[in-house]
Amino acid sequence: MSKEYDLLIIGYGAAAFSAAIKASEITSGQASIAMVGTGPLGGTCVNVGCVPSKMLISAARNIMYMARPRYPGIEAEYRTDSSKILEFIRQAVGEERHNKYETVVSGYENIDLYRSRAVFTGDRKISIEDGTEIFGYNVIIGTGSRPSIPPIQGLKDAGYITSNEFWSLEKIPGELVIIGSGPIGSEIGQAAARIGSRVKIIEIADQILPGIPRDMAQKVMESMVRDGIEFHLSSAVKSVSVENGKKIVRFETGGLQREVEADEILVATGRSPNVDLDLEKTGVQYDRYGIVVDGNLRTSNRKIYAAGDVVKQRFKLETLAAKQGVIAAENIFNRAGIMIDLSSFPLAIFTDPEYASVGYTEDEARSAGLRYDVRAISTGDVAKERILRNADGIIRMIVEQGTKRILGIQMVAENAADMINEASVIIHSGMTVDDVIDTPHVFPTVNEGLKLAAQSFLRDISMMSCCME
Amino acid sequence: MKKVVMKVYGMTCDDCVVTVKKGLESVPGVISADVSLPEKKAEILIDENKVSPESLEDAQVFKVTRYRGEVRKVE
């Protein structure tokens, strides 16, 4: 059997859904759309990514407030049951998937859903598992990414989990070794530790969260150490075996051979794009980092676009996938020619404290040869952070010399992920230090930290009274 | 002279057909446009020295209204 659609979307995650909805809106519901995907509807974010991980982190934060109350005169006795937490998360994920994906797609008469793996068989033509061939006059590839597994001797035989399987565990393992301290390993590791797991993280780089500013990574790591996590930095895992029912992870640190024991191993060493689609048959260029696109998200086949984690680009984020899905649909059906500017895209890592960034980091500004000034304040300088007893963070602002235009903002703070949205507006609208200072902020709020960071370019903030404008 | 077949999205009534037809025929180089509501299609005769098939997708009528056009065939 063969079918034809105005738009064929491969994948049914964040990028695919936003593309399908936008394309439907633009064409008044008259574009016939096929969405072809595997696994649970909604893809990574809702099922095994952002949603369950942020719920686990939220549960763990509740525990932290009980374990280490921030005001004197409070003591709490508590017990944790990780199987109940995981069961609750699974249920909530099911509801989220039902309300935000299954119900939504069933409301679009122009969208046909195919639950199957797809491979290209010709120009804009795919075949699915039951042999049906589907042709799309326009195609969007939104096949996302999957955990990449390093070739470690014995790992496969000993068994391991990734962030895909973590959510199906009966309970959080008593002893958990995590290979990799990127956002996924650090977020899950810290939450697991707070819930009661003995967590050991092995990282090949000499800092956690490789790529973020070193002093900020250090702050996050110190907090994770307080949660009981044992770190092995500059350490390369060499082999894994099973002895007496325990998994033994052997690694090398500065020439020394060492080992740690675990009930389970979580591999969190990055993600690879899902490009095993016979893309050659449809003339789409790609490499192991993803599908190559131009500024409009168009691939080397001019009728095929790509969006989300499968694209060769530096970020793998839900918001970016959703935004790119919309842009791909606009560029196809509105011929809008929209370009996406990744340099001002905000990102956050949901450890505690959180790390968030938008625009240039100092290292990037230096490498780009920009003439900049930089200031950093401590969250301890911000009244609300002191009230929250949350003084251990940094807010850094990078400013163009001369114009005082703000080029980049990074922060490590308990609510950095929420605060970065204001920073994102600042960068997107090209605001200067003076614009931020002139913008009234509510007292006391953590976002005053941004204003204070801007003020630090003009004066010594230690000489300012509490809420001076 | 060339015949261009376009898929047209967004048409729901006879008025829509008239708007799309007029819109296409106002493009310099378009000789005539035949628009079908049930088929959501337009068949356009063009003088290819004056207008390219591709640029019909950018015709004003597909920019300022809710209708959208996409070239499907050029003969």
Ligand SMILES: Cc1cc2nc3c(=O)[nH]c(=O)nc-3n(C[C@H](O)[C@H](O)[C@H](O)COP(=O)(O)OP(=O)(O)OC[C@H]3O[C@@H](n4cnc5c(N)ncnc54)[C@H](O)[C@@H]3O)c2cc1C
């Ligand atoms: C643990 C974790 C936590 C995260 N937390 C955050 C966060 O807090 N904030 C944030 O912004 N981002 C977060 N992310 C990243 C975010 O989840 C992804 O960036 C986003 O889900 C990517 O969406 P996508 O549509 O590109 O791909 P996906 O959602 O992965 O969808 C891809 C779809 O394509 C299908 N597919 C793949 N190959 C084929 C094929 N051959 N044929 C048919 N279908 C196929 C898949 O089955 C899937 O349905 C997290 C990720 C993880 C793993």
